Amino acid sequence: MDKKSKSFLEKYLNNASPTGFESSGQELWLEYIKPYIDEYFTDTYGSVVGVINPSAKYKVVIEAHADEISWFVNYINEEGYIYVQRNGGSDHQIAPSKRVNIHTDNGIVKGIFGWPAIHVRNRENEEKPTLKNIIVDIGCNSKEEVEKLGVHVGSVMTFDDELMELGNDFLVGRALDNRMGGYMIAEVARRLKEDGKELPFGLYIVNAVQEEVGLRGAQMIAERIKPNLAIVTDVCHETTSPLYDRIKSGLQKAGEGPVLTYGPAVHNNVLKLIIDTAEKNEIPFQRAAASRATGTDTDAFAYSNEGVASALISLPLKYMHTTVETVHKNDVENVIQLIYQFLLNIEDGHDFRYIK
Numbered sequence: 622m623d624k625k626s627k628s629f630l631e632k633y634l635n636n637a638s639p640t641g642f643e644s645s646g647q648e649l650w651l652e653y654i655k656p657y658i659d660e661y662f663t664d665t666y667g668s669v670v671g672v673i674n675p676s677a678k679y680k681v682v683i684e685a686h687a688d689e690i691s692w693f694v695n696y697i698n699e700e701g702y703i704y705v706q707r708n709g710g711s712d713h714q715i716a717p718s719k720r721v722n723i724h725t726d727n728g729i730v731k732g733i734f735g736w737p738a739i740h741v742r743n744r745e746n747e748e749k750p751t752l753k754n755i756i757v758d759i760g761c762n763s764k765e766e767v768e769k770l771g772v773h774v775g776s777v778m779t780f781d782d783e784l785m786e787l788g789n790d791f792l793v794g795r796a797l798d799n800r801m802g803g804y805m806i807a808e809v810a811r812r813l814k815e816d817g818k819e820l821p822f823g824l825y826i827v828n829a830v831q832e833e834v835g836l837r838g839a840q841m842i843a844e845r846i847k848p849n850l851a852i853v854t855d856v857c858h859e860t861t862s863p864l865y866d867r868i869k870s871g872l873q874k875a876g877e878g879p880v881l882t883y884g885p886a887v888h889n890n891v892l893k894l895i896i897d898t899a900e901k902n903e904i905p906f907q908r909a910a911a912s913r914a915t916g917t918d919t920d921a922f923a924y925s926n927e928g929v930a931s932a933l934i935s936l937p938l939k940y941m942h943t944t945v946e947t948v949h950k951n952d953v954e955n956v957i958q959l960i961y962q963f964l965l966n967i968e969d970g971h972d973f974r975y976i977k
Contacts, residue, residue: 635784639689697768798941798942891931
């Protein structure tokens with residue numbers, strides 16, 4: 622990671638891009654990749670696609686999603702306290718004592734998730750945080766004061782946390798799921814350009830919106846692009862830290878390489894080529910199994926149009942959907958390298974069908 626890419630990553634991750642409100646982050650991402658693509662387009666809901674070789678008939682997608690989990694203002698009581706609703710898979714248990722940014726037409730309004738002191742709680746039958754009792758305090762004494770600041774039902778809020786380094790090997794912050802993916806595919810495009818690599822197909826670098834609420838952005842953009850092949854990168858659970866059930870979730874360890882998933886939506890011929898690429902280039906990798914669905918945009922691409930040969934390359938992530946999501950720097954680099962090298966193995970018109 623050089624100074625240019627590190628500067629972009631910090632700016633991109635520290636920016637808020639809640640589901641349904643991704644445009645500011647998408648603009649940052651697009652500005653970074655513009656020098657490395659031939660053209661770009663966007664869709665109605667804000668997915669952004671950078672294209673290399675747009676006239677090519679055979680189309681390959683590399684994709685990540687741009688949105689982060691967040692909260693909506695759901696109710697404001699007469700004393701000025703705000704009750705919330707999830708926007709994506711936000712975790713109510715980590716909310717108490719967190720700082721938030723409420724995004725309004727007038728700019729950011731600061732707030733906090735308040736919680737009663739330990740002194741006054743019933744320790745024998747302690748009430749746990751739920752959507753019914755967590756509240757946001759923005760320093761107002763009435764509903765009218767709250768609304769004068771531009772905060773209303775439907776205002777979106779994100780946790781107020783920024784990217785940091787942990788030790789020598791780890792990056793920590795909110796929204797690494799999955800703007801780290803957006804960073805990685807942008808770096809693939811950059812390296813292809815700077816290394817002077819000519820691809821025999823059209824490459825579509827896709828940063829899709831609204832994954833956290835059901836893969837919606839990927840569904841829309843897949844129908845528009847109609848790709849022949851899709852490689853999706855997202856995060857998966859790193860399962861070596863305490864409280865993870867490896868029997869249920871498998872074993873994926875930070876620093877041991879990208880995770881390659883087996884499952885119905887993952888095309889076995891594509892996966893085999895990815896594994897061959899990793900082994901040939903001595904890129905470490907791990908394996909995982911998905912029961913019915915991967916739960917990522919892989920599913921949306923695979924089952925779009927008339928079926929798209931698709932695969933998933935995941936980044937092991939500790940503490941998913943918290944403000945301290947954690948990844949290993951080596952894994953980030955190895956995901957970039959694996960996608961990069963895989964693209965160099967794809968031929969024009971590559972046919973991945975099982976039966977020909």
